Amino acid sequence: MPELSFEPLTPTAFLDRAAAAHGDRTAVVDGDLRFTYTELHDRCRRLAGGLGPLAQGRPVAVLAPNTHVLLEANFGVPWAGSPLVAVNTRLAAGEVAYILEHSEAAVLVHDPVFDALVDAAFALLAAPPRRVRAGAGYEGLLRGASPAARTPHDERALLSINYTSGTTGRPKGVMYHHRGAYLQALAIGRAHRLSPSAVHLWTLPMFHCNGWCFPWAVTAAAGTHVCLPRLDPAQVWRLLRTEGVTHLEGAPTVLAMLAYAAEAAPLDRTVRVATGGAPPSPAILRRMGELGFDVTHLYGLTETFGPAMICDWRPEWDGLDGEAQARIKARQGVGNMIGLAARVIGADGTDVPADGTSVGEIALRGNNVMLGYFKDPEATAAAAPDGWFRTGDLGVLHPDGYVELRDRSKDVIVSGGENIASVEVEQAIADHPAVLEVAVIAVPDERWGEVPAAYVTLHEGASATEAEIVEHVRARLARFKAPKQVVFGELPKTSTGKIQKFVLREKAWAGHERRIQ
């Protein structure tokens, strides 16, 4: 007898449900294109049918801005029986080539705006993947295909691989599973209060942690996806008005860009905004509030399917003044509805007291934690030595149970919501012939929250300018990873010759309450 009450959890099921329950409603707006849920469902099934024979179960990479193509890949690629590799569109050719090679992608679907980048990346590869170009090539693939929809029997099967910069130079491939994405989509949809009335503007990069699982969460709610290929504030303000947008997300830098845009003017309704990557400042929260945005602060990492924590708003805080509310909203909060409680673990391995001052490392666990790093069991084991994933972020636990970050324990710089590994930038700079040694740290920045700063000692007799060093990095890495300042001189060291980054950090962050922004 068929099983009465077991269906494997997979986020692609939300599209089946949306097509059945809301098939005639608008699923996607992408420029002049509009698809209903019935159409989106059909397109994703055809994409699966087309990709199946090309990929044969091997990963399918996608390099595209926030267009309908990348959205469709979130359903069509898993339905093809392949893991999805959504590539960060800001990377340099060498980084893209590394990801394509490391993930063993069989197919790369890409937007024409990245023709040159893909050419350059492919030139570095001995066996580049099959190339499918959005537009005529992609539409031809869909037209010629029969609809297909493979779903895994094992709900913890590999769904996607999301590359992220960590403490080591090369990006690591974070493995998502179907079960986790399904549950996280439910949690994130709840946190953001999505409903069939939701009109969701894609201000968050869809390649980033699979868009915090919003491709699935918005579909679960049968809301409308409004695509936004480029984060242009004027365009955002236009869409807020013409499409009746109700929901968007972004790092505080994105919020600032919107709040201070020339087009900014009070909205005629509440627009819900989820922010993360850094705590929103009181000034931004005030300005956003005046414009009609209701901001919720979320916290998470690529390893936790995006936001695993939420600064869950309590009604008793409604009466506080703006300053007090902003202080609370700067907290990372509590585990979201489907997670376990977050822990804050001290140096001795035990939980720190909930006193708001004892600092420890944030550790997370639960169904919204990755399977591990692709082809890197050592890094996986190191990331969760006891089954609790160590975030690398340091914080305190307030008496009410809310976590607040204070610093990062690992050499990661989070700039405008994107991770940068210090060591990756250091390696690029050390590669310069004039450089003897280098240290890269995060320094506070008005616009991006944090930016990389390089402290460089040159070889005796050698010379280099700040602009030369920056250009040198830009030729090798994504532009946002280049240092925003380069300081030449001696580096502080221990008696055994180890560079004392903490000395550099102390100077750079003097006067700041916490070393994360």
Place this chain on the structure above:
Amino acid sequence: MPELSFEPLTPTAFLDRAAAAHGDRTAVVDGDLRFTYTELHDRCRRLAGGLGPLAQGRPVAVLAPNTHVLLEANFGVPWAGSPLVAVNTRLAAGEVAYILEHSEAAVLVHDPVFDALVDAAFALLAAPPRRVRAGAGYEGLLRGASPAARTPHDERALLSINYTSGTTGRPKGVMYHHRGAYLQALAIGRAHRLSPSAVHLWTLPMFHCNGWCFPWAVTAAAGTHVCLPRLDPAQVWRLLRTEGVTHLEGAPTVLAMLAYAAEAAPLDRTVRVATGGAPPSPAILRRMGELGFDVTHLYGLTETFGPAMICDWRPEWDGLDGEAQARIKARQGVGNMIGLAARVIGADGTDVPADGTSVGEIALRGNNVMLGYFKDPEATAAAAPDGWFRTGDLGVLHPDGYVELRDRSKDVIVSGGENIASVEVEQAIADHPAVLEVAVIAVPDERWGEVPAAYVTLHEGASATEAEIVEHVRARLARFKAPKQVVFGELPKTSTGKIQKFVLREKAWAGHERRIQ
């Protein structure tokens, strides 16, 4: 190495999360009693610790109104490693005794208001369960116990057994699993828009499908449970005002009771109401809207963890007039967020066309379907011959994907949200010495939606009055199961002597658009 990203889904985890994230907030209001989430968490763990040795893994039954005791049982009993059997408080002693015996309950926790009922039920049992009385006995058990919290490794382990009247005389024990209750709690919480600001008034019987999973859903949101032992409209209106209630549920009969109460007056905020068991009438919807209630129609059965379908409201319907909105709200709707699409299956076993007129049986499938009927594999197999659970309800599929019920195919009467098996009432009446034969059907009723009506033929020469028949049933079954009218005379029959209930139904429902109300 411990598993990095797998935690078994269990609805008791929501209380762990609420205690960690919202421990200092009010979890329960029950008369003058107030417990925070930390206190509720501790009480439920002590309940588990106290019940563990008494029950030894065997079921724990609870017979209580909507008090903190029954709420605590939804967490404490599973944590004791026992399935919960929440007994319908309207049943007669014989019915309670049957459930205690059939479920093999080791312990019965009961409210003192049911002392006499329990005495009577125990008198019918050779080996009655251990008795724990709410109040001093119950509090003593908690005080003397060490906190415990067993959770299952298998998330499809038995969580609870909910007895329901179906097509056969004896109630069947519907087996819930942890996974289903967890997911359903997420879906129902979303449908009802629960948040930490939710103040949930327990107008829905908590014994009914485990309160549609709201004990877990409200806790997942870290809202406040306001207990309501007796459905007294004056009391509901008082609590709406004094406790700032934001959410409640009930069958349309309950809504009518509230809407037309002497105390009814417009609210200063929107209160969300979920209704089910019968479609709400336009008059009720209009009246509720005027008072400030926003009504969502849900549909489901005990076998589907309560509401598996939702009349998901589309923003494009906001502009319709009240009459048109009411017509839409009367639909049962679409599968909820975690379910599969509902099917409407015609007599030939295939799906009926989505034309709004072809009638078929509603079939459901997914993680919010029961494991089966306790100790009744035959009934389980019959209920889902192909893995799709047959609801016994007949309806149509509208072109937009929404299901609307038209009739019930099985002999079930749904009166004020409670199931009554026709055959159960028939057996009780047939037991009367004057009765030769009897047929019981649902007839429309202003207040209760549907009520049982009995058509009786007496033995030649025998005599009985309507009042005698009603009294006879009341002595054997719950009062709400007694026929509201008794018609004496010949029964319509086929040539082979089979009673033609459809002839009775056609007369009773003449002038009604559908045979369900």
